[in-house]
Structures are given as C-alpha cells and as structure tokens.
Amino acid sequence: MPFLELDTNLPAGRVPAGLEKRLCAAAAAILGKPEDRVNATVRPGLAMAVNGSTEPCAQLLVSSIGVVGTAEENRGHSARFFEFLTKELGLDQDRIIMRFLPLEPWQIGKKGTVVTFL
Secondary structure: OOEEEEEEOOOHHHOOOOHHHHHHHHHHHHHOOOHHHOEEEEEOOOOOOEOOEOOOOEEEEEEEEOOOOOHHHHHHHHHHHHHHHHHHHOOOHHHEEEEEEEEOHHHOEEOOEEHHHO
C-alpha cells in the first residue's frame, strides 16, 4: 500500500490536471504494486525551498511496505520517478528531491485495524 506525497511551490495552474491519478499509475508500475492500492496527494502552491532556492521545485515522499527498503531498490525507483516528474512538471532534476520511507504493516491503519491483521 504505497503512499505518495508530492509537494511543490508551482502554482496550482502550472500543475497538470489529473496529475494525482497519473502519479498513482506511475507508482504502481515503478513499485510493482496494484494501482488500486496506491494513494497519492499533490499539494501545489506551497512556500518551499530546495537546495536553498525558492525557484520552482518539488519534493516527493514515497512510503511503502517492502519495496523501498534498500539503496539498490531506491536507486531504480528514483530514476523512474525522476523521469515521470521532470516530464509532468517541467522541472530539471536538480529542482526535485525525493525521500523514501519503508513502512511496516502495523504502521498503516485500515478497516478499523492495522494491515498486520488484514
């Protein structure tokens, strides 16, 4: 059950319509998870800086169980997410930063319990 949070200082009008849906589809393909289990939030128009600069930028947080736990995995994921985001947002790679956060099943609540018990 991947969670993606895309923060950007791009105004909402510069963020392509339907980006959250395409981000879910891309994440499903990149992480090898079913698309109907991917959750995405896109937050445009934020006050933010990347590398000390407030020029147009974005930050992606990718959290998931079992697929973001090693440097080797994340190197491959990073390349594919960068390809997607540079194309979608029109930003250079040096204006995008990513964080990968491995999750455990007991850290995700669903259906009145946690994933461990589902």
